Amino acid sequence: MSLVIVDTGCANLASVQYAFERLGIEPLVSDDPVTILSAERVVLPGVGSAPFAMRGIHAKGLGPVLQSLKQPVIGICLGMQLLYETLEEGGETVEGLGLIPGTIEKLQTGDLPAPHMGWNTLQTVKQDPLLNGISDGDYAYFVHSYAAFVSDSTLMTAEYGSAFTAITRSKNVWGCQFHPERSSKTGALILKNFLDINL
Numbered sequence: 001m002s003l004v005i006v007d008t009g010c011a012n013l014a015s016v017q018y019a020f021e022r023l024g025i026e027p028l029v030s031d032d033p034v035t036i037l038s039a040e041r042v043v044l045p046g047v048g049s050a051p052f053a054m055r056g057i058h059a060k061g062l063g064p065v066l067q068s069l070k071q072p073v074i075g076i077c078l079g080m081q082l083l084y085e086t087l088e089e090g091g092e093t094v095e096g097l098g099l100i101p102g103t104i105e106k107l108q109t110g111d112l113p114a115p116h117m118g119w120n121t122l123q124t125v126k127q128d129p130l131l132n133g134i135s136d137g138d139y140a141y142f143v144h145s146y147a148a149f150v151s152d153s154t155l156m157t158a159e160y161g162s163a164f165t166a167i168t169r170s171k172n173v174w175g176c177q178f179h180p181e182r183s184s185k186t187g188a189l190i191l192k193n194f195l196d197i198n199l
Helices: 013-021 033-038 050-059 063-067 184-196
Strands: 003-006 028-030 041-044 073-076 084-089 092-095 100-106 116-121 139-144 146-148 154-159 163-170 173-176
Touching: 003 013, 003 033, 013 184, 028 033, 033 063, 050 063, 050 084, 050 092, 084 146, 100 163, 116 154, 139 184, 146 163
Parallel strands: 003 028, 003 041, 041 073, 073 173, 084 100
Antiparallel strands: 084 092, 100 146, 116 139, 154 163, 163 173
16 A cells, blocks of 8 residues: 655654554655655644644645545644644634634643643544544543644544544544554554545
């Protein structure tokens, strides 16, 4: 299977790459439009600032490429946030890729420290092939200050001061707010399920 990890210029690509290698897949890291379009699976990783990431995507000419993909696509952490319509961060509002309806906003943590960093449990909202073998109460590893509210596209939630979307889906596009590549058996199973999905 051909799998491309999109080089957005703002991601820890190595850890995602190693996670797929442990599953027997040799991913290709690329920002080449032809390579991305021809892949059987596409992964959009990301760490850091959403406005910076979107500027990088546009500078590489990857916006229209990512928006046109028909094969299974998964966004990880910031990569998931970039899939949404609107990104609000640090007083700045930028347009996302628009592949999932909704807005990314500052996570309402209440009295808890921000960012949300560490292990947290998942709760199912909707069944989906990506969740095969995943149960309520399974743990995933999060590092984020911004999140999507729970919506029609939400598959699983987590709670940290308030409930937010932990896994999302719209058509051929999925997103994980947490880091599956750092989430032990739960994360490995989600990545394996992504490889097994048939559209």
